[in-house]
Amino acid sequence: MIRVQYFARYREALGLDGEQLSAEFSSLEQLRQHLLARGGVWDVLAEQNLMCARNQELCSLDEPLLAGDEVAFFPTVTGG
């Protein structure tokens, strides 16, 4: 089981703040490809400047995934 969260503009575009996925994914990129295959609004995750986190730490898309991980996708951060 993987928990996925979406933030800010992505959350609004998807109309969803998060979901649980029971499939297994070897990496964040593989998970992202699975979500992109849904088509339509999910194209937002194809953005070049997409950021992601695994277990609340920033990471790259080639980061490996394990069952029980918590993943988040979000646009470039704009705090400060």
Added chain:
Amino acid sequence: MSIRVQLQPFDPGVELNALHAANLGIGAVVSFVGYVRDFNEGREVGGMFLEHFPGMTEKALGKIAEEAAQRWPLLGIQIIHRVGHLQPGEPIVFVGVCSAHRQAAFEACDFVMDYLKTRAPFWKKEDTREGPRWVEGRSSDQAAASRWQAI
């Protein structure tokens, strides 16, 4: 080291004085305060909403502060960041860095802001006359943060 992510406004002057009062060995305090502007990217801004990733936000800020403390000889560091609704003129962020001498505090404060801008999970949504709009990340912020990797 103190990290606060809060809905409530804060007074930068009070925070600054409290930082120094904690340790008389402090010879220098450098602070940065970021404010909500009433104009951005060609549009009047009537206010903004700051979204964040509860849990990760505090961790990310803590990690940035720890990295600063490893790079420079610091005697204290405080980061305060507002979330929720803010009005023009209100402080969004406060970074206060204490050291015995000024150079470490100047550099560490600059470093913390550059990393906060590019690594802490906050997102600004501005209220404009044309409706709400998400603020886009700036490549100049990425460039500023990458300066520190060469050191």
